[in-house]
Amino acid sequence: MKTHTSTGSxxxxxxxxxxxxxxxxxxxxxxxxxxxxxAPYIAPHSVGDMVDLDYFGPMRxxxxxxxxxxxxxxxxxxxxxxxxxxxxSLAAVSIACFTGVVLGMTSAVLRGPVDMxxxxxxxxxxxxxxxxxxxxxxxxxxxxxPVLILTLSVIYVPGAYRFSRSLAxxxxxxxxxxxxxxxxxxxPYLIGSEILPNxxxxxxxxxxxxxxxxxxxxxxxxxxxxxxxxxxADWGALVRENIGGLPFAAPAVxxxxxxxxxxxxxxxxxxxxxxxxxxxxxxx
Amino acid sequence: MTNLVEIRDLTVEATxxxxxxIQILKGIDLDIAAGETVAFIGESGSGKTxxxxxxxxxxxxxxxxxxxxxxxxxxxxxxxxxKQRAALRGTVVAYxxxxxxxxxxxxxxxxxxxxxxxxxxxxxxxDEARRRAVALFRALSLPNPDSIGDRYPHQVSGGQLQRLAAxxxxxxxxKVVIFDEPTTALDVTTQVEVLRAFKAxxxxxxxxxxxxxxxxxxxxxxxxxxxxxxxxxxxEIGSVDDILKRPTHPYTRELLHxxxxxxxxxxxxxxxxxxxxxxxxxxxxLSAGYGPPQSNGQPLALAVKGVSLQVKRGTNLGIIGESGxxxxxxxxxxxxxxxxxxxxxxxDGRELWHSARQRSREQLRDxxxxxxxxxxxxxxxxxxxxxLGRPLTFYHGLRGKARDARIDALMDMVRLPRALRHRLPAExxxxxxxxxxxxxxxxxxxxxxxxxxxTSALDTVVASTIIDLLKELQRELGLxxxxxxxxxxxxxxxxxxxxxxxxxxxxxxxxxxxxxxxxHPYSKLLFSSVPxxxxxxxxTLDIDADRMRVA
Numbered sequence: 165m166k167t168h169t170s171t172g173s174x175x176x177x178x179x180x181x182x183x184x185x186x187x188x189x190x191x192x193x194x195x196x197x198x199x200x201x202x203a204p205y206i207a208p209h210s211v212g213d214m215v216d217l218d219y220f221g222p223m224r225x226x227x228x229x230x231x232x233x234x235x236x237x238x239x240x241x242x243x244x245x246x247x248x249x250x251x252x253s254l255a256a257v258s259i260a261c262f263t264g265v266v267l268g269m270t271s272a273v274l275r276g277p278v279d280m281x282x283x284x285x286x287x288x289x290x291x292x293x294x295x296x297x298x299x300x301x302x303x304x305x306x307x308x309x310p311v312l313i314l315t316l317s318v319i320y321v322p323g324a325y326r327f328s329r330s331l332a333x334x335x336x337x338x339x340x341x342x343x344x345x346x347x348x349x350x351x352p353y354l355i356g357s358e359i360l361p362n363x364x365x366x367x368x369x370x371x372x373x374x375x376x377x378x379x380x381x382x383x384x385x386x387x388x389x390x391x392x393x394x395x396x397a398d399w400g401a402l403v404r405e406n407i408g409g410l411p412f413a414a415p416a417v418x419x420x421x422x423x424x425x426x427x428x429x430x431x432x433x434x435x436x437x438x439x440x441x442x443x444x445x446x447x448x
Numbered sequence: 449m450t451n452l453v454e455i456r457d458l459t460v461e462a463t464x465x466x467x468x469x470i471q472i473l474k475g476i477d478l479d480i481a482a483g484e485t486v487a488f489i490g491e492s493g494s495g496k497t498x499x500x501x502x503x504x505x506x507x508x509x510x511x512x513x514x515x516x517x518x519x520x521x522x523x524x525x526x527x528x529x530x531k532q533r534a535a536l537r538g539t540v541v542a543y544x545x546x547x548x549x550x551x552x553x554x555x556x557x558x559x560x561x562x563x564x565x566x567x568x569x570x571x572x573x574x575d576e577a578r579r580r581a582v583a584l585f586r587a588l589s590l591p592n593p594d595s596i597g598d599r600y601p602h603q604v605s606g607g608q609l610q611r612l613a614a615x616x617x618x619x620x621x622x623k624v625v626i627f628d629e630p631t632t633a634l635d636v637t638t639q640v641e642v643l644r645a646f647k648a649x650x651x652x653x654x655x656x657x658x659x660x661x662x663x664x665x666x667x668x669x670x671x672x673x674x675x676x677x678x679x680x681x682x683x684e685i686g687s688v689d690d691i692l693k694r695p696t697h698p699y700t701r702e703l704l705h706x707x708x709x710x711x712x713x714x715x716x717x718x719x720x721x722x723x724x725x726x727x728x729x730x731x732x733x734l735s736a737g738y739g740p741p742q743s744n745g746q747p748l749a750l751a752v753k754g755v756s757l758q759v760k761r762g763t764n765l766g767i768i769g770e771s772g773x774x775x776x777x778x779x780x781x782x783x784x785x786x787x788x789x790x791x792x793x794x795x796d797g798r799e800l801w802h803s804a805r806q807r808s809r810e811q812l813r814d815x816x817x818x819x820x821x822x823x824x825x826x827x828x829x830x831x832x833x834x835x836l837g838r839p840l841t842f843y844h845g846l847r848g849k850a851r852d853a854r855i856d857a858l859m860d861m862v863r864l865p866r867a868l869r870h871r872l873p874a875e876x877x878x879x880x881x882x883x884x885x886x887x888x889x890x891x892x893x894x895x896x897x898x899x900x901x902x903t904s905a906l907d908t909v910v911a912s913t914i915i916d917l918l919k920e921l922q923r924e925l926g927l928x929x930x931x932x933x934x935x936x937x938x939x940x941x942x943x944x945x946x947x948x949x950x951x952x953x954x955x956x957x958x959x960x961x962x963x964x965x966x967x968h969p970y971s972k973l974l975f976s977s978v979p980x981x982x983x984x985x986x987x988t989l990d991i992d993a994d995r996m997r998v999a
Binding site for chain 2: 362
């Protein structure tokens with residue numbers, strides 16, 4: 165995945181080499197996670213409080229990120245929005261990857277008709293454009309947070325399935341799987357103990373990437389008004405409701421966009437620079 | 449007088465994962481005269497290929513030639529620029545790789561690839577190069593020398609491809625040719641033909657050869673001098689006679705000893721169990737194959753055709769044959785991995801289902817299979833402890849302290865240090881991995897173990913220690929083995945009875961202890977093709993393998 169040279173490593177700790185870019189992006193991701201967790205304790209104002217007399221106010225002491233189109237504190241709005249963006253995306257990506265990876269490994273191990281049917285059904289789902297699918301579901305059943313989570317995870321199951329199946333098929337041809345089969349092992353043992361440990365690295369990287377896609381899709385849906393509904397607002401919804409501030413160069417438009425960008429870019433960089441355990445074989 | 453090749457104090461370094469440089473060749477000196485053949489011999493990782501590659505001025509990625517000189521025909525390959533080296537490769541020094549199948553481009557005809565060297569170096573017009581190539585094909589005793597160049601690599605056999613790779617190396621009239629284990633991947637019967645062709649051509653053209661191999665018997669046929677390498681240092685260097693008859697270095701003696709496997713004790717062991725006359729495993733007219741079933745109920749390609757055999761309790765059966773003869777398929781059919789399409793399998797007095805899925809857990813436990821490549825047979829993500837512990841928990845329900853104690857006992861049994869139990873397979877050597885692979889089969893406490901080429905991927909010395917271990921465990925545990933191999937010396941060392949397989953059929957049963965001579969023409973060819981340590985063996989050998997095969 166990544167080649168490491170002896171230069172550019174910040175620290176070597178218990179065999180893990182930490183890359184500075186990876187460390188910085190990890191800090192950013194951690195920061196957003198903490199913000200999402202402790203939102204009520206760090207937000208200076210309540211989400212709905214109108215604290216500014218003017219709308220689209222500039223950044224100034226007390227209102228560090230300015231105010232929005234109703235004069236609410238932008239910093240507090242962003243802090244509370246983090247909960248929705250990160251929370252919904254995390255829930256959706258967990259469901260999508262768990263389902264996709266389990267189905268993928270099962271298909272690879274069982275082969276034959278099971279593999280055929282599952283692969284074709286998921287391929288068919290994959291061919292539906294994701295935004296269109298989201299629009300359709302929201303139009304049909306209305307927008308609520310559980311519906312959003314389910315829709316987003318259904319959209320990303322086929323990708324996770326394809327990815328893990330292609331990895332698992334390679335592992336499945338190895339002799340140790342054959343040894344386990346003729347030992348009489350059950351399907352859950354085969355996929356959980358024999359295959360999963362060998363594909364977990366790429367699967368985690370894929371999980372991170374898919375998280376980024378979901379954040380972007382969720383923000384896109386919210387921007388179109390189909391995502392999180394007022395009075396709550398995720399980052400995409402914040403961009404949408406403050407779009408009117410664009411001619412005034414209001415920070416209210418740019419700040420939620422920046423929040424989306426920092427989170428997605430950091431997750432991406434973090435995955436690319438995941439610490440890789442380096443074993444010095446000559447030392448042993 | 450100056451030698452054609454002069455290597456002085458050569459050192460090569462390799463980088464580790466953490467970026468440190470370690471020496472993998474530690475100061476090698478060697479002279480090779482024109483027309484002389486020097487063999488580099490040693491176990492894998494001894495640096496023999498790395499040493500040979502320096503004659504091309506080449507070090508593999510991650511390695512560098514860090515000191516010394518390599519003079520080939522007056523040029524120092526170490527100090528030349530890459531462009532100057534490239535000009536010498538193919539014209540002064542040439543290379544024949546281990547796997548010719550991987551060295552040929554499947555999308556181009558053989559002739560185009562053989563004469564590529566003359567095109568790159570602009571040595572001669574293409575028509576003349578083709579005439580030379582055909583002459584070389586004839587000299588290497590290839591069939592249809594005039595038309596074989598028009599074929600594609602997949603249309604010729606492995607042995608022929610290896611000779612064509614030699615033709616590719618020889619077309620530029622090099623002064624030195626490096627042969628990197630050219631016959632290791634070939635069957636013994638094919639190996640004889642290829643060795644003969646190499647020997648004839650290089651002797652006639654007075655070409656100096658470097659022959660890299662781990663097989664002492666092959667080297668004895670072809671080399672004038674032998675250099676024994678271990679851990680990147682020269683252990684011993686001398687004429688073939690000196691090395692074979694008067695080895696001075698302990699490692700050389702160890703190599704030689706591995707060639708004389710101890711067959712004593714087998715007869716006595718077999719006799720002890722022979723009182724129990726009921727066979728442990730009995731197979732009657734078993735057929736198995738690959739592909740979708742045809743209208744007659746048989747698979748498209750039948751690999752095993754009606755084989756019958758018997759294994760008595762506590763005795764060993766060897767199955768030998770060339771690659772593609774169906775011996776591994778037979779093992780897979782017995783184990784139930786590839787359900788047989790016909791025939792009966794009786795194990796321990798009971799009829800076995802053809803497919804492993806339908807067999808009971810007890811039946812699966814009694815019959816274990818050990819695969820050839822320990823690299824792929826051990827889960828790289830699991831520690832040795834987990835690998836050995838799983839069958840204990842699965843078959844015997846052992847947990848906690850009892851399981852730990854049993855893992856320790858198993859590791860002692862296969863002579864593995866207990867300190868290795870928390871390691872991952874990648875952190876073990878090839879021989880250690882094969883021991884773990886075998887210990888996992890032992891963990892099930894089986895009655896019969898199918899060993900599918902378990903020593904083929906190992907060095908001679910390591911393989912002979914594994915065989916010794918197998919014999920010892922048999923004495924202690926009363927196991928039976930079905931031992932599948934293409935290596936006759938391995939099979940003779942451990943088996944009470946040998947079945948020769950040829951084209952999916954068992955053509956002959958031989959009992960080594962009865963000093964029985966092979967009768968079937970294929971068995972005769974097979975037995976006489978096994979290289980002997982005697983350097984005159986190849987020259988006096990009275991067989992024509994190609995002719996025998998057709999017959």
